[in-house]
Structures are given as C-alpha cells and as structure tokens.
Amino acid sequence: MSLNRLQKIISESSLLSRSTAGLVITKGIVKLNRRQAILREKEDPISDHILICGKVLPKKQNHKVILKVGRNRQIRRIGTLLGYPFQGLQRISIVNINSNGLEGGKWRELKTKEWIQIFD
8 A cells, every 4th residue: 555645646636736736735625534634644545535625536547567478459458448548558678678767769779688588
C-alpha cells in the first residue's frame, strides 16, 4: 500500500493543481472517508474514498504487464477486452536490455554483449 499526500492525489487526477488542491482542502471542501480532510494528510489513492464538492475523485491506475512473447498490439487488445482504456504504453525492456536513462524517442547503440543476449 502506497501512501501519498492528498494534494498530490488530487493533482494527479488532473482535476486541480497541487496548490489549488491545498486551498480546497483547507477550506473544508474535500472529504476523506466521510470526514473533513486535513492538509498534508497521507492517503492510499486506491482504497481511500475522496470527495470534492460532493463528487467522487476519479482515480488513475497504472498496470504492469509482463509478456514473454509479444504479438502485434497484444497488450492493447487484452486491455480493451478487460475494459482498461490506454492512454500510454511503454516498452521498458527486451531480454535484459532496459530503457533506463533514455528519453522518449531516443536510441543508443547496443553493445556486443547485448546483441549476444538477444540472439541466445
């Protein structure tokens, strides 16, 4: 269970900025588990119930999928069948080669050792 500050949870939902979230919390507009929320309080974004002006806060969820053998658009098709719309998809590794340190859209030359891992 990962606890985050309520302001961060609200801002990550794209509803309000973090500073505006802090203001609405201090004005008593935000409820957490049926009680008035307190500034700098930490919550679990998955299990805690957050209301802003009487409306439920939409929660973003990230899912990690590991495939041993991938087919064209397989992850997107499975997600669609299960009712999870995609906003982004990122390949983070192939064999033991990962994308650490690379910006989106950038590439690097593979080392000989890495080529061997791919074809082994």
